[in-house]
Amino acid sequence: MTRPDSPELDCLVVGAGPAGLAAALYLARFNRRFLLVDSGDPRAAWIPTSHNIPFFADGISGRDILGSQREHVGRYGGRILAGNVTAIEKSGGCFSAEIEPEAGSRRTVRARRVLLATGARDVEPDLPDLPDAVRRGLVRYCPICDGYEAAGKRIGVIGYGDRGLGEAVFVARTYSRDVTLLTLGQGMDLDADERRRIAEHGIKVVHEPIASLDIEGDRIAATRTRSGHEHRFEVLYSALGLKPRSELAVALGAEHDETGALLVDDHNRTSVAGLYAAGGVVRGLDQVVVALGHAAIAATDIHNRCELPTEEEEGGN
Incomplete structure (x- = not known):
């Protein structure tokens, strides 16, 4: 029997991308009291x-993945609330979360544990008159996911520094010998080893800013620099990185790396007792299948520890 002063939830799940929905499925099948809050903008x-998700040999879209997951959670009566978690506080082994639903008034929920599956935001490239190229799909963001389909094509990689050069080398050694690195005018002071890597893989480097674009259908077909040089591509990737949506965890004092990505243990626990993280908000390989694994590990650990007191409660350890 639940005590009047006990939290209303075993777990609050924040984020309804692949990780959050997978965690919700596990928690529902564990017969746990949980709520999944969905901000409505999963990356x-x-x-x-995508052709590298097992069981979908013919490929599957992100929207179909999410739709299937939501239907699956619904079969077990999982609660999904459209809205935003604006703040989380912790006191005495319990979390209190402020939620702004899409419909209805602001509410506070209390949970013994929280799983953050808030994902990350792509850093959009600074392209002329095109502020949302990645979101619109004109620039791709994951050669691990779909580079195989780009094999042998003319590929542009937008980036600079170690990350940009690293991704250009990855694409060149794995998929195509026609790769151009576009630095967007950031420039790169290449050392001898970097010049060797560029030469070894036949990578062309464009240091000038992009002045104009040619868009054909669902892709950017050409870029022109300020000096008038035209570069044509069949596929463009961004290697500008991600900004993890880790603000809620960081405000609680969770450990993170220099990008804001959360550091977790083998059970996907953060450094804050009772706070878990899964998917793109966690440091590591940003892949749907990895996010699903995170969710399974975290949800199972949450279930196994639900009857145990947290570190702040009497008898906790």
């Missing part, structure tokens, strides 16, 4: 077609 929804 996975941008995936046009």
Whole structure:
């Protein structure tokens, strides 16, 4: 029997991308009291077609992945609330979360544990008159996911520094010998080793800013620099990185790396007792299948520890 002063939830799940929905499925099948809060903007929804998710040999879109997951959670009566979690506080082994629903008034929920599956935001490239190229799918963001389909094509990689050069080398050694690195005018002071890597893989480097674009259908077909040089591509990737949506965890004092990505243990626990993280908000490989694994591990650990007191409660350890 639940005590009047006990939290209303075993777990609050924040974020309804692949990780959050997978965690919700596990918690529902564990017969746990949970609530999944969905802000309505999962990055996975941008995936046009992925061919590296097991069981979907013919490919599957991000929207179909999420739709299937939501239907699956619904079979077990999982609670999904459209809205935003604006703040989380912790006191005496319990979390209190402020929620702004899409419909209805602001509410506070209390949970013994919280799983953050809030994902990350792509850093959009600074392209002329095109502020949302990645979101619109004109620039791709994951050669691990769909680079195989780009094999042998003319590929542009937008980036600079170690990250940009690293991704250009990855694409060149794995998929195509026609790769151009576009630095967007940031420039790169290449050392001898970097010049060797560029030469070894036949990578062309464009140091000038992009002045104009040619868009054909669902892709950017050409870029022109300020000096008038035209570079044509069949596929463009961004290597500008991600900004993890980790603000809620950081405000609680959770450990994170220099990008804001959360550091977790083998059970996907953060450094804050009772706070878990899964998917793109966690440091590591940003892949749907990895996010699903995170969710399974975290949800199972949450279930196994639900009857145990947290570190702040009497008898906790």
